[in-house]
Amino acid sequence: MDQLAVGFRADAAGTFPMTWGQQDFWRHKIRRYADAEVRNFNIAIVVDLIDDAGRADQATVVAALRRLVERNQSLHAYFLDTQDGLIQRVVRSGTFTLRVRQGPPAASRASAEALAAELAERPFDHEAEWGVRFGLVCSGQSTRHLAFAISHLVADGGGVKALIDDFLGLLRARDEARKEAHGPDNEPEPRWQPSDQASRELSERGTRRTRAAIRHWRKHLEWIPPSTFTGAVAAGQPRFRGLRMESRALARTAARLAADCQVSVGSTVLAATALALTALSGQPACVLVLVVGNRYDEDIRAMLGQASQDGLFAIRLPGGTIADAVRATHRAATIAYFSGHYDPAAIEELIALVAAERGVSFDLTLLYNDLSAFASDASDASDAAGDDLLVSEADARKLLADTVILPERTWDGQLCKMYLAAVPGADTCRITLIGDTAYLSLDSMRALLGGIEKIVLEAAYRDVEVAEVPALTGLTPSALTSSSP
Secondary structure (H helix, E strand, O other): OEEEEEEEEHHHHHHEOOOHHHHHHHHHOOOOOOOHHHHHHHHEEEEEEEOOOOOHHHHHHHHHHHHHHHHOHHHEEEEEEEEEEEEEOOOOOOEEEEEEEEEEHHHHHHHHHHHHHHHHHHHHOOOOOOOEEEEEEEEOOOOEEEEHHHHHOOHHHHHHHHHHHHHHHHHHHHHHHHOOOOOOOOOOOOOOOHHHHHHHOOOOHHHHHHHHHHHHHHHHHHOOOOOOOOOOOOOOOOOEEEHHHHHHHHHHHHHHHHHOOOHHHHHHHHEEEEEEHHHHOOOEEEEEEEOOOOOHHHHHHHHOOOOOOOEEEEOOOOOHHHHHHHHHHHHHHHHHHOOOOOOOOHHHHHHHHHHHHOOOOOOEEEEEEOOOOHHHEEOOOOOOOEEEEOHHHHHHHHHHHOOOOOOOOOOOOOOOOOEEEEEEEOOOEEEEEEEEEEOHHHHHHHHHHHHHHHHHHOOOOOOOOHHHHHHHHHHHHHEEEEEEE
């Protein structure tokens, strides 16, 4: 494998506060996890570079990568925890290393995936290195794939999308200029930068957002159960287990129920999760920490950076039908997402203050991540195909035979009791569940996934009372301790 040193010189430099999203990740991940565990938050990505002619010019790819780094502050910034707070130091010039691997065309995609995994293996030293590592996979003179690993501190899911979009735009501009014998290089427009975002967050506009978030969090912290799962049992080995459910039946019926309730498909899956968790825990309410993307306007949607934060979702599920619960969940989630952008230090202080007032310790370690925006075949009730919405109950039940629940990669040493990520596509809904077996047995995790599917399917075709959920799903607090190898 060859290594190519690529120098860059950016237009701007300086020292700025970290954005709230960067601060949130630093506080909740870098400070709390060991380096060996923080590396699990590195994101490995492969971008295919084969054009219509079947090849991409390496010099053009390298030039596009150089401009990508120069144009985006996050890719040439150091991140520091100082006496004056959490800061990012953006430098004007430097060098990044590009690893180049050769291989046969038939194996190039697999080689690129392996290279991306290698690049993501080591934790990033954010005080001494850029938060991104690049590699190219070539077959002879053809540059076939870009492999890269990026720290979650540098980019969340939206930031990764911004990186790929900017790189491909730069690549097209340079390729067109090359083909036109060095004609005009029409680069994409400059993007919103983390320094711009940090300035906005320090403005009166940012202060208003934090105040609104404080009101929302305090309102719920004053009444929510301090913890959802309180009774620890003998943990399994390994302690943290992961499962992934892939369900065509859930995809079709969630779209149908969402259309009936006039809400998003994501809200429908969240409501079923809340109903299933409430039945399983025996608590009077469901409390989840939502992963909030905060890509709320055109500026920040285009930012290559970290914007996501935690949002507090808490709901006492109403009596009445599951459809009523879906609508209530949609309203509560909308407010929670809006209230998920704030100064992290202010919310940490608030949590400690209310905990002291109530004489409790809050356990906010049940995380929910709606990844609808990243589904390759995203389903939306507002424009779903009529045939999908009209799938008969009999056909939906036949689709249950296609549902699979498979082991999913995880690691010990996590700090949450549960992490659930939902990717509701038009054809398949994928739900990944990671649980601490000291609180959620492997059997109860399987039952939880099956319960979500069952709740949505039944409610898509008839009025089901919320009170029926435990009997319908078999989810009760006693199921928490049941276990099989």
